[in-house]
Amino acid sequence: MKLLWQPVLLALAASLAGCATSRKPAVPPLTGDILVDAPRAIASGPARDRVIWQYRLAAAAMRQGKFDLAKQNLDEVLLTLGGIYGKDPDAKKARSYFRAEARKTFIGEPYERSMAYIYRGIIYWMDGERDNARACFRSAEFEDSDAALQEYAGDWVLPDYLDGLATAKLGGDGSDAFQRAQANARGIKLPPARPEANVLFFVEFGPGPTKYATGQYQQELRFNTPASPVASAMLKVDARQIPIAPTDDVGFQATTRGGRVMDHILGNKAVFKSATDAAGSVAMLGGITTAVASRDRTTQQVGLGIALAGLATTLVSAATVPKADTRAWDNLPRYLSFACLPLPVGQHVATLQFLDSAGQVQSNLTKTITLNIATTDRDKVVFVSDASITPQTL
């Protein structure tokens, strides 16, 4: 008998050892440095998480002044966003009762997709491609255009403002876009667009929104917007001082999208899980009680059958996964803003101070940028975050 089992055990061991293609790619250990972790995760992590790491890497690269790296990753992201139509096996799995939403390929919520387009638009403008920059700003608004409440659809301010500015600089009439931007600015008077301004400052600050799941089975997606230590900024160039107030609140954009179609699916999963759990418990309890209480063999068998069915139903309930997908682009800023001014050819030193809600300068965040303006025919585009490296020379 022992001899008979040996080859079976050996074959089983061989079959396990020989199964070389594991179901899940190994997740590389994280170092905490996105510029290290993201390339590793993109190269060897799960394909469904690739976009999230590309998002994070792009934002980090922007703040490090590595715009080529950001461009490369954003271009790949935008290809994924543009080709998401139609059947998607991973998305189908994410809708099934027994798989988590996080099984799907991550592309992010509309505010995350809009931010990808905004960052890419900034880089296009840096490269002198104003019309492609404008295309990105239009796509940023477009990603936000199917909010549940129409008043929050396509209500980013800066993309419309930049759409208008790019159009005006290209010789067109950007007034429609400016009007849309002003209409969405919610009480803020936007500065008039200055097509003659050849130096553009894109400014971002504060920690952006994160996601969490709530509800009995964590089926409800919610956003957490931490308080920002920075409320505004002050730009000093040569002898000029330009106050910079936030034009867009990324946290507001995250929380005003409204319900998703996927929320209904997750809600159905939660109802199914709850119902099967309750039915299974009742059946098990009733079946066992019947089997124990009865002395009739047939009744006992029926009771055990009901208990087994209840167990199966409970197992189905346990296997149901209604948890919302909380993967997030977690290094987004809270606020976006913008300033532009005309500067003559030559070297200029710009200082950007970040201020708290009381107007006090957060001196540890101050950035210095040396601008070398070679020509006034081409825009000098400056991207500054409160997390940017300093000093920079552009």
Add this chain to the structure above:
Amino acid sequence: MMAVLAAGCASSGVKNPSGVPVTHMNADEQGFVAGTGVESQDLVMVADKMSRSILGIPQIANAATPPSIVINPVDNQTRFPINKDIFLTRIRAQLNSKAQGRVVFLARHQMEELEKERNRKREGQVTSSSDPSVQEFKGADYFLTGSLQGLSTRTKAGTSDYILYNFHLIDARTSAIVWEDMAELKKQGLEDAAYR
């Protein structure tokens, strides 16, 4: 036992564990990766239509000497960032290929290099097969340019993108638009409910 071994092989759960071989496709056919933006089949269709249309106009078909054309950048007014010059590159290549010398394109985008080379010749740094002091850079008879304009809609029912491709030829002497043609495409798609 063999069935158990075969069934147990852990490639299950991995999509295309052997990969997907490279698929050769014609540039004018829609691949299995498609979006609602500008794609190669659109480029081919639009560039073919425009180059055929240009060749038929009397200013080119009946010109005594081949007219010189300068290509100006296309204005992309859609929501899709694209390599906008690719349209004019294809139109130019197709015209050069099919027109058999009936049009001449001027390399204005290379002017800086061309001027440097001419200056080298004038200064005797390099040889010259003709008198370098004579101005031989040609002026344009026509400018060829275009625009891409879009209308986009996004609702719960899906995404719809309409793009109007417009190209025109402008007489450099009179500013008259001597030729204009357009092509239009509309695409619609709906992403999986998991993304909505």
